[in-house]
Amino acid sequence: MSYRIGQGIDFHKLVEGREFWLGGILIPHNKGALGHSDADVLLHAICDAMLGALSLGDIGKHFPDTDAAYKNIDSKVLLKRCYDLVHEKGYTLVNIDSTILLQAPKIRPHVEQMQRTIAQILDISFEDVSIKATTTEHLSFIGREEGIVATANVLLQKI
Ligand SMILES: [Zn+2]
Numbered sequence: 001m002s003y004r005i006g007q008g009i010d011f012h013k014l015v016e017g018r019e020f021w022l023g024g025i026l027i028p029h030n031k032g033a034l035g036h037s038d039a040d041v042l043l044h045a046i047c048d049a050m051l052g053a054l055s056l057g058d059i060g061k062h063f064p065d066t067d068a069a070y071k072n073i074d075s076k077v078l079l080k081r082c083y084d085l086v087h088e089k090g091y092t093l094v095n096i097d098s099t100i101l102l103q104a105p106k107i108r109p110h111v112e113q114m115q116r117t118i119a120q121i122l123d124i125s126f127e128d129v130s131i132k133a134t135t136t137e138h139l140s141f142i143g144r145e146e147g148i149v150a151t152a153n154v155l156l157q158k159i
Pocket of ligand 1: 010011012035039040041044
C-alpha cells in the first residue's frame, strides 16, 4: 500500500464589507477574508495539502490570482478540482486534519457543518475531516483580528 502525506498553510487579511466564507460555509461576522476568490482560508490550505502530497505545486500555480476566471470563485470548486487531480494521479483521500487560527468569531458551532460540506465534496466520511480552531490569545495580527490562518495535513492512499 502506497501513501503520500501533504501539508498546506494559507493566510488572508480580514476586512469589513466582505462575506466570511470558511470551510465552505458562510459564517455571520462583521468582517470577511480578503482575496481574489471567496478567500476561504481553510479550503485553500486543504487544496495545498492535497497538491503538496503529490508534488503538484500549489494552489497559486493551478489557479493564478491574475486569472479573471477565478475572481470571486467559490473555493469549493477549487477544492473539487484539486481532488480531481488527486484521482487522476491514482490516489484517494484517507483523512484531513486541520487547524484554523483566528480570534473571532467562535468557530466551534460551525465545525460540523464545515466537516459535512468538505466531506461531501471529497467523498469521505465527515469523521475523516478534522477541523480544530484556536485563538492566539490576542497576540499578533491574528489576535488583533487583522487576519486569519489555516493549516491542513492530508493523507492520500494509492487506489
Ligand atoms: Zn487563500
